[in-house]
């Protein structure tokens with residue numbers, strides 16, 4: 001997995017609540033059997049004026065000029081500012097894949113939906129929860145200043161604004177460890193294979209009907 | 216010490232290892248796989264040279280992409296080449312790794328969340344995961360079930376475990392008696408209207424109270440199915456006689472020799488009387504009316520007798536803005552009557568409402584009536600081949616067809632429109648599915664979530680109507 005330690009980049013404000021994963025990457029693109037290549041279709045229905053098709057070259061499609069990521073000042077965005085309950089809806093991991101493929105490294109919001117939040121960490125993407133008032137302040141600052149960049153320091157667990165103001169954020173110790181070191185959690189879990197086998201043996205004794213039934 | 220909630224019990228029973236940092240390794244008894252969220256997981260296994268930990272914990276079936284029209288010629292008949300590759304990839308992966316799969320034309324094929332319980336793959340006291348957020352459905356049986364992402368699908372395949380963190384406990388208690396014509400779908404839409412789409416984030420929600428106890432297994436599945444629309448990955452209902460009876464004689468249920476021991480263990484699967492919940496929400500069954508969503512999030516819901524809300528009456532500016540945006544997308548006016556919303560299509564199906572009881576409820580309403588002239592299409596899509604067969608044995612298919620509805624092959628269909636069943640731009644649909652997000656049922660499509668009876672009533676009148684008016 002890709003490491004995340006410290007990142008500085010252009011921030012863009014996506015000013016709507018309850019952005020769902022259908023909006024992040026519409027269903028027609030879920031037909032791909034690959035993990036990469038979803039970037040051009042990130043926010044497809046908000047970003048383009050026509051209906052996108054899988055395997056289509058997006059270069060000539062009509063862009064929606066009102067959509068924030070289409071505005072020249074937000075070109076190269078890698079820090080996404082969002083509103084509450086970001087990533088609600090389906091469990092599709094294609095959502096963080098699309099954000100990552102587009103170049104987003106971190107999303108800052110007052111709250112995230114659980115499955116999406118979880119999926120981000122599996123893909124080297126850092127979701128950051130800040131208080132609503134802090135997110136509000138960042139929205140105001142980014143809208144006021146072109147070229148506004150934020151720095152996210154995972155080691156110190158802070159978001160740093162251009163004026164040097166710092167906002168602390170929480171993150172699970174385990175998830176932080178995996179992101180900082182780019183660890184693959186299957187490998188980590190398999191270090192406990194003996195414990196899993198011991199549990200499984202007990203389970204087989206207690207609930208034998210759960211073994212060998214599906215065949 | 217306080218007693219344990221049902222969720223606490225399920226969690227404790229599956230704990231393989233508790234780490235100091237609060238994360239834990241929990242054992243997964245059952246994983247269901249489908250074509251959309253599994254290809255990259257299998258690919259990951261192959262790249263790392265890993266094998267599934269335990270084959271007999273997995274079951275696969277294609278559902279999201281499959282056509283619901285005549286398909287006897289098999290997978291090659293899937294017109295969309297990208298969908299075809301995805302379904303073929305699932306077949307190939309299951310063949311390669313030896314995983315049991317109900318392929319597209321197997322009679323047992325269907326929507327993952329219909330098939331799992333129907334086969335007795337989901338059982339009380341199990342942990343069930345699937346790369347699909349509506350896995351919360353299986354919690355109706357006192358199972359700890361939730362959706363996971365593709366990396367986690369791979370993790371479970373490789374290790375039979377999931378890295379998880381314990382959630383908080385919420386109890387939603389619905390007491391009293393539901394009125395005639397008020398169904399499980401109305402109950403859950405009402406609950407989402409009360410607690411909001413993020414109200415359950417971070418929680419496992421147990422649904423309890425006398426009204427829930429009186430609801431059938433099908434109805435309980437509908438309620439747990441939509442726990443995720445309230446933000447909760449996990450929905451739960453305690454085990455009772457209704458639960459136990461459901462599993463008698465199912466293909467993967469405990470054998471006769473094991474049955475008594477299994478039932479004895481299942482009876483423990485209730486929250487203790489003195490269990491502590493972090494949050495309790497109380498709802499009176501009598502307050503619940505047939506529901507219709509008017510907006511682009513499941514919390515944008517109202518009783519069918521209500522008016523579409525007016526954003527100017529909302530004091531919270533973010534919410535008012537959300538209402539304005541939703542009304543614009545939905546092509547609705549503030550303060551218009553919900554019963555004045557004219558419909559173009561009707562969809563009866565999805566993992567929320569495609570079981571036999573749902574089809575019976577819809578058939579009862581359309582029987583002897585005709586689909587209204589303004590309805591371009593009314594689809595009935597059973598949740599599995601077995602549901603389809605049973606409905607046909609009961610003659611429901613004939614009732615639908617005589618009334619002018621289309622009777623289809625099982626799959627997800629217009630719930631998310633990955634197959635050819637979709638809404639056109641600007642079309643309004645009365646849908647028994649679970650998400651009314653923008654574009655969910657087709658680019659520019661406008662979804663209104665309702666119960667099967669309400670969808671059937673909408674089909675025969677061409678607009679929303681309180682189904683109780685047709686029941687008199």
Ligand code: SF4
Nearest residue numbers: 349565566627630631
């Ligand atoms: S029916 Fe709809 S919600 Fe259910 S699994 Fe299929 S696509 Fe998902």
